[in-house]
Amino acid sequence: MTGPRQHPSEVTSRAVERSAGDLATRASQRMEEHLRWYRELSAEERSQVGLVAQAGISQFIAWFHQEESHPPSAISIFANAPQELTRSVSLRQTLDLVRTVVDVVESRVENLAGPGDEQLLRESVLRFSREIAFAAAEVYAGAAEARGAWDARLEALVVDAVLRGEADDSMQSRASALGWGDVADVTFVVGSTPAVAGGAVPAVDDLRRSVRQHGVEALAIVQRSRLIAILGGTREATRVVEAVADCFGPGPVVVGPTVPHLFAAGRSARAALSGLAAAAAWPDAPRVLESDVVLPERALAGDPPARRILVERIYRPLAAASHAPLLQTATAYLDSGGSLEASARALFVHPNTVRYRLGRISDVTGYDLTSPREAWTVRIALALGRLAETPTLSSAARTTGPAGVLEETSKVSLATS
Template identity: 75%
Template sequence: MTSPPRRLPGEGTAHTVEQSAGELARLAMARMDETLGWYRELSAAQRSQVGLVAQAGISQFVEWLRQRERHAPSAISIFANAPQELTRAVSLRHTLDLVRTVVDVVEARATSLAGPGDEQLVLESVLRFSREIAFAAAEVYAGAAEARGAWDARLEALVVDAVLRGEADDSMQSRAAALGWDDVAGVTFVVGRAPLAASSPDAPAATVDSLRRAARHLGVEALAIVQRDRLIAIVGGTRDPLPVVEHVADRFGPGPVVVGPTVPHLFAAGRSARAALSGLTAAVAWPGAPRVVESDELLPERALAGDLPARRRLLDRAHRPLTESAQSSQSPLLETATAYFEHGGSLEASARALFVHPNTVRYRLARITDVTGYDLTRPRDAWAVRVAVTLGRLGGTGATPGPAVGLSDAGQPAPVGRRGLEESSNL
């Protein structure tokens, strides 16, 4: 059923409103300057753009007042002269403040503008028009937010890909700045399997949005992409990322979520990425790995898989302190560790092999913990030190493990390639 035409005000009223459009716009601008703090903080150019929007709105109202259509004209034309950047400087809430201010000004002048008997009609027209404009403004801002979201997702994918490739160049710097990451400190690379549902077309965007929201709820920043079967996140703004990753771990698919070392800023995140990706590859060798695991906890597996930086780090952490103790006047810690391994972790058997008292072995084990950070009475720590000792001895013979599967000869992740980038950014 067609709605009846809208009742129009008298010609005198419409003419008076039309003649007063400029004055109404001037009064509205003065009222905004008087009552809206955010408006006073805008630059001169932005204030001018807001003024154009207000004038366009009043002009559209005058035009609509003469027409019989019940619905107000599209507000797209009202915002047409305003640049896209204005939606960043002026929020939707501010735009509604603008609409409310103009309505208040017109309402205050309704009696003097309307002819006899048209006062209520003018008031109703103002309220109906302002309602339509408010809904249209929400639509404009929703469209702007959607466009920004798509662009940000593309920038995000490019930044993460640059981190994966170790390309901390000017283009990465500008993209990071556009995302607000140019001054974020305490950056950590995190990787795990993507959720099984992420194979559907819309799932990657929903997955990364959920991860970002959860991270921001904890007060940290997060970049995230789904790349083939991996969910990659870069967490920033914290030096202690483990609680954050544990909180968002349910966004990842099955298997371990590997946390790389924290680096000072995004442009050094390549080191964190290499460690985390190497850890994800090597984690299959540790069936009992915790759900959230630091890449350094996977040093033995990474070293055996051919990750040369992991091999060097494990040797520096576990093998070198033991060999240095053997060359100094300190206790022969390397000899003690070897005996402890070869005798199944038995204090008494190790003591007999070393011709010392069991308490001496106990003391030396404590010293090993002090200098390496590994407690040989714990099976996992003993395994790490045993791998380090073995690799250290192999290093003395010139033997070098080959590169790990998925790593380049330099022990770095192989580049993802154009196809991987397209898949990761197709959100």
């Protein structure tokens, strides 16, 4: 516990008061000589730092001269400093500034202190410098907290815009403020929110911190029961997500396709969200899966982009005139339950021909019919492709809906009876 404060003599008080300008000048000179970061500041920033140093010296003189034994309140030193100064001058550099001013004052103690006041002046300088250090920490903590809260709001707005597919000027401005204006290779990731103490904020912070350990940028929010992340700067998003999967809650974590930039992330978001909704249809699905892996489940759940991808990726290449035997072989192989011999008999070819065509199907579509899951995916794609090429049925379903289809069927029945 600090004892009662001793008061300096009138001689010392007047000497310290008269030295304000000289101390500020000496402090600026010493900063110029010994602090490289100070020399690299712009003229405006150096002026602002100088004002802070002058304010500190003035506050010390006012406190040193007062008779009351109140502790020094150094927070007012930073009151007039612009908030932007905390971005150009770090807390460590501010402490360098405090140390420099203290050194200057201590070097002048013998000249400023009256007889017997030398030790008192040194202790007063050290006590006041401690208060300045605490005040600086408080200023920087407040600035970081305000900046973090503002960034969190911007982050939520950007992710929400991606979810709604609104890549407008306001989103671009907010993304640029977050440093995402030029981030390439962007991937949308979604999973459940983990049950952690403190709610959403620790979950988001943990995910963001874990992702950055892999050199990847991340925007993250909690939306109801979902933990959503947008990863940027990597084409290996699945590998990164597998490494940080523990940051998500139980259940699947779905990784959307990687797109060139943030303003195309809506496509990745729609695919990932559709994949998360459809993943329940695959009980043996891996913990982390790409949205394309559950294309058949997404198609069955009524996702138009998934249906279109399956048709374009599988059916249309096989239905091309140059690949007609491949479509016939795929159909026969699937209908035979994956039997080479049965397929060969149905096609009137040798089993080796069927085996060769299966390899060609894999080359053309990227799907191996000898794999049960990939064979099921191809079967769904072929069914969707044939439905898409049935104009009468598909147009009736689009224009009249299920009830209209039943009505059309009834009309056909009556006409034929």
